[in-house]
Amino acid sequence: QGQPVETGGGLVQPGGSLRLSCTASGSPLSIYAMTWFRQAPGSQREGIACISPFDGSTHYEASVKGRFTIFRDNANNTVYLQMNNLKPEDTAIYYCARLETCNYYRTASSPFVGGWGQGTQVTVSS
Numbered sequence: 001q002g003q004p005v006e007t008g009g010g011l012v013q014p015g016g017s018l019r020l021s022c023t024a025s026g027s028p029l030s031i032y033a034m035t036w037f038r039q040a041p042g043s044q045r046e047g048i049a050c051i052s053p054f055d056g057s058t059h060y061e062a063s064v065k066g067r068f069t070i071f072r073d074n075a076n077n078t079v080y081l082q083m084n085n086l087k088p089e090d091t092a093i094y095y096c097a098r099l100e101t102c103n104y105y106r107t108a109s110s111p112f113v114g115g116w117g118q119g120t121q122v123t124v125s126s
Contacts, residue, residue, distance in 0.1 A: 003117045006119055009094060013124070015086065020122075022079045022117075033102045034053075037094070048064050051070045086122075095117060099111065
């Protein structure tokens, strides 16, 4: 399975929006629990959003719930993270990864398959 490729990051003012994209070669991403992680300077990488392969149910870390939306486009084999009302504390490198299930997305330390991509930098600053 190919490494994920994340795009869409950038510099945005507080309150702004960004949409991140994730794609990868190999098996369709829809068969995995696709998860967005982020790693802020000096912090551990943490899972913040996951979409289940079975029913498309979504799961969010508390600080992003209501502001971020994870969704997928199966036809284009892409998973997105729509981020609204961004805050300075959202500044981080964002990664996507394949997991088996969303049950452990918050604490997963490594992808199920495919490894980590390069990530995409999101900076929220005025």
